[in-house]
Amino acid sequence: xxxxxxxxxxxxxxxxxxxxxxxxxxxxxxxxxxxxxxxxxxxxxxxxxxxxxxxxxxxxxxxxxxxxxxxxxxxxxxxxxxxxxxxxxxxxxxxxxxxxxxxxxxxxxxxxxxxxxxxxxxxxxxxxxxxxxxxxxxxxxxxxx
Amino acid sequence: xxxxxxxxxxxxxxxxxxxxxxxxxxxxxxxxxxxxxxxxxxxxxxxxxxxxxxxxxxxxxxxxxxxxxxxxxxxxxxxxxxxxxxxxxxxxxxxxxxxxxxxxxxxxxxxxxxxxxxxxxxxxxxxxxxxxxxxxxxxxxxxxx
DNA sequence: ACCTCAATGAGAACGGGTATCATTATCGTC
DNA sequence: GACGATAATGATACCCGTTCTCATTGAGGT
Numbered sequence: 001x002x003x004x005x006x007x008x009x010x011x012x013x014x015x016x017x018x019x020x021x022x023x024x025x026x027x028x029x030x031x032x033x034x035x036x037x038x039x040x041x042x043x044x045x046x047x048x049x050x051x052x053x054x055x056x057x058x059x060x061x062x063x064x065x066x067x068x069x070x071x072x073x074x075x076x077x078x079x080x081x082x083x084x085x086x087x088x089x090x091x092x093x094x095x096x097x098x099x100x101x102x103x104x105x106x107x108x109x110x111x112x113x114x115x116x117x118x119x120x121x122x123x124x125x126x127x128x129x130x131x132x133x134x135x136x137x138x139x140x141x142x143x144x145x
Numbered sequence: 146x147x148x149x150x151x152x153x154x155x156x157x158x159x160x161x162x163x164x165x166x167x168x169x170x171x172x173x174x175x176x177x178x179x180x181x182x183x184x185x186x187x188x189x190x191x192x193x194x195x196x197x198x199x200x201x202x203x204x205x206x207x208x209x210x211x212x213x214x215x216x217x218x219x220x221x222x223x224x225x226x227x228x229x230x231x232x233x234x235x236x237x238x239x240x241x242x243x244x245x246x247x248x249x250x251x252x253x254x255x256x257x258x259x260x261x262x263x264x265x266x267x268x269x270x271x272x273x274x275x276x277x278x279x280x281x282x283x284x285x286x287x288x289x290x
Numbered sequence: 291a292c293c294t295c296a297a298t299g300a301g302a303a304c305g306g307g308t309a310t311c312a313t314t315a316t317c318g319t320c
Numbered sequence: 321g322a323c324g325a326t327a328a329t330g331a332t333a334c335c336c337g338t339t340c341t342c343a344t345t346g347a348g349g350t
Contacts (some may be wrong), residue, residue, distance in 0.1 A: 057301095129245065
């Protein structure tokens with residue numbers, strides 16, 4: 001499944017631009033291995049750590065392209081840095097719980113929440129392209145500590 | 146009601162710090178006049194436009210203090226700048242619809258949405274302190290254009 | 291192998307937000 | 321009302337994530 005997303009995206013980008021560079025492939029492969037959102041820095045470090053001399057600009061360029069194609073989602077948790085995560089080809093998506101203490105980020109899904117969001121959007125004359133939801137507070141571990 | 150929030154906050158800050166400066170008062174008064182979120186720049190420009198030589202740092206300091214006291218809410222729409230809006234003393238709060246085309250931001254409320262959020266938080270062991278929701282898309286005007 | 295041009299990487303530039311620090315102004319005290 | 325202690329303020333330097341610039345590289349077609 002992880003491989004599926006990665007392969008799907010690489011094929012898509014190739015057919016889209018006609019070219020295929022090394023930097024983009026590394027970014028896509030890295031994102032394919034993540035289960036939740038990561039920052040551009042983390043991607044940069046991760047890829048570099050694996051031995052590729054990739055530039056920051058290329059990371060942002062790759063992410064921008066992926067975003068435009070709807071293959072990746074920008075996640076902004078309000079800490080001044082953007083994070084990115086792959087979009088499940090089956091349309092599933094999740095939101096985020098953020099711990100104010102330890103900074104941990106974990107995903108969650110909720111059907112009733114999605115339905116409520118649909119309803120709001122519909123009743124407002126808005127053509128909604130995306131929605132973001134995140135809850136912040138103290139996670140179980142930090143409450144115990 | 147606008148005056149109510151402003152007065153309430155000024156009194157609260159005064160009792161909290163024991164001091165009352167000009168910059169903070171101007172920021173609070175400005176926020177009291179807004180119906181939806183504004184950026185720190187907008188506050189700075191707005192107050193300066195009214196003739197007060199206020200510094201950017203003071204705006205951020207005031208906002209930080211108001212945030213800590215729970216009198217103001219940070220709103221991050223993912224465009225790289227934070228916005229702020231006053232918190233209704235009665236506990237009401239709203240979320241935001243953002244138009245990707247014209248950048249317009251408008252508030253909305255939805256009870257079912259709030260209930261769904263409560264439920265998610267409760268079932269996760271999280272002590273949730275705040276939640277953010279925003280929908281982005283094309284507003285009625287931009288769809289017509 | 292060669293040519294064309296998109297893709298890349300290094301580093302400069304940009305901008306929101308924060309930290310620093312000398313100056314100002316508020317409040318309690320006399 | 322003047323005075324002293326000290327919080328608040330404003331100008332500016334700084335930090336860091338992101339974007340821009342541009343010379344170089346390398347992929348794909350011929």
